[in-house]
Amino acid sequence: TFLYLNEEAAFAAAKSGQADIVSISPHLASQQVKGMKVLAVPSVDNRGISFPQTKAGRFTEDGAPIGNDVTSDISIRKAINTAIDRQALVDGILLGYGSAAYSVCDGLPWWNEETAFKDGNPEDASKILTDAGWVDKDQNGVLEKDGLEAAFTLLYPAGDSIRQSLALAVSDQMAPLGIQIDLAGLSWDEIEDRMYADAVLFGWGSHDPLEMYNLYHSTTAGTGYYNTTYYQNPEVDKAMESALRATTDEEANLFWKMAQWNGESGFSSQGDGVWAWLVNLEHVYLVSDRLDLGENRIEPHGHGWPLTANVQEWKRTE
Numbered sequence: 286t287f288l289y290l291n292e293e294a295a296f297a298a299a300k301s302g303q304a305d306i307v308s309i310s311p312h313l314a315s316q317q318v319k320g321m322k323v324l325a326v327p328s329v330d331n332r333g334i335s336f337p338q339t340k341a342g343r344f345t346e347d348g349a350p351i352g353n354d355v356t357s358d359i360s361i362r363k364a365i366n367t368a369i370d371r372q373a374l375v376d377g378i379l380l381g382y383g384s385a386a387y388s389v390c391d392g393l394p395w396w397n398e399e400t401a402f403k404d405g406n407p408e409d410a411s412k413i414l415t416d417a418g419w420v421d422k423d424q425n426g427v428l429e430k431d432g433l434e435a436a437f438t439l440l441y442p443a444g445d446s447i448r449q450s451l452a453l454a455v456s457d458q459m460a461p462l463g464i465q466i467d468l469a470g471l472s473w474d475e476i477e478d479r480m481y482a483d484a485v486l487f488g489w490g491s492h493d494p495l496e497m498y499n500l501y502h503s504t505t506a507g508t509g510y511y512n513t514t515y516y517q518n519p520e521v522d523k524a525m526e527s528a529l530r531a532t533t534d535e536e537a538n539l540f541w542k543m544a545q546w547n548g549e550s551g552f553s554s555q556g557d558g559v560w561a562w563l564v565n566l567e568h569v570y571l572v573s574d575r576l577d578l579g580e581n582r583i584e585p586h587g588h589g590w591p592l593t594a595n596v597q598e599w600k601r602t603e
Contacts, residue, residue: 291444292309292310292313295307295308296313296316299321299571305572305573305576306570306571306578306592307321308568308592309569309570309571311379311380311567312380312446313569314382318571320574321571321572321573322574323570323571324569324570324571324581325567325569326567326569326570326582326584326592327567327584328568329390329392329393329491329565329583329586330488330565330568330584331386331391331488331489331490331562331563331564331565331586332451332486332488333487333489333560333561333562333563334365334484334485334486334560334561334563335484335513335514335559336357336484336514336558336560336561337351337482337483337515338356338516338557339357340353340354341353349477349481349482351482352481352482352515353437354433355433355434356437359558360413360414360416360419361419362559362561363558364411364413364462365410365455365464365558366558366561367402367406367407367410368404368406368409368410368458368459368462369404369458369563370404371386371404371405371564372385373454374451374455375564377454378447378450378451378454379447379564383565383566383567384564384565385564385565386564387402387404387553387554387562388545389489389497389500389560390491390496390497391562392565393492395494395528395537395538395541397541397542397543397546399545399546399555400553400555402554402555414428414463417430418430418431419463426460426463426465435465437466437467437484438468438469438484439452439467439468439483440470440471440480440483440484441468441469441486442471442472442476443470443471444470447566451563452468453468456468485513487513488586490565490585492585494537494538497525497541498525498528498529499511499512500512501516501521501525501552502521502522502525503516503517503519516552518551520547521550521552524540524544524547525541527540528541568584570592575603576600576601576602577599577600577601578592579595579598579599579600580598581595582595
């Protein structure tokens, strides 16, 4: 029997003995629950911020706005990626149950390790902005360029405490740079109406490299949650198309890596900085002492109950 409960109700069900397995937030892992143990499972489930790539002024057929004048400036995206202290997010928000994220596929065979870089560097981030012409002209703490303030809105799903905390932390980290990030916790229906024009704190993570194609190929722009940034780069398209035509995993992985960064261009932070990837989660559960869950897999994004992938191995120990 699967129970769909909010965080508080799920934890209460664990404490009262009404559930044998409960998915919990990291901040609850330190609270002991009689008859249950904490299980932290590694995953490729990540959290990151999408940045609309085109300037504002366009609309979808359904009338949803497309583009953002601030996030379409590559210096803004690169400065944010450079300044974010990802390890501080892991330690402060995930309480160590996770790792810093630099791509949508960290650690997988098609991940380009060159996408990892030294972050948490506000000095370099400030230089990127200054060199690009962003200045605090009015001395109000927010940079300007050609009459445009370095301010935009970051959306996150209301009720998701981890995404809310990540959004708040990133906003706080960017304020000293002169980048103002306003936050809005909305329903997914509301986010869908605005996700092509506002930054969004999304969650992804798959065992399939096609996820990169869906997020970054020009033909998927505006296809639901795929390529919400409306990103287009012919070199990236070509590399991913070559990956799909490859006849071996090794050849395909080489092209997937080139799409991320080929030494000159790519969709990663070293290239176009389409996203600011923040953290990879560990999935944290409370599990009854009476249960043996067998050998856990490395889990993808939470859709599809990844913990149940080996349900045939589960057994009671009493």
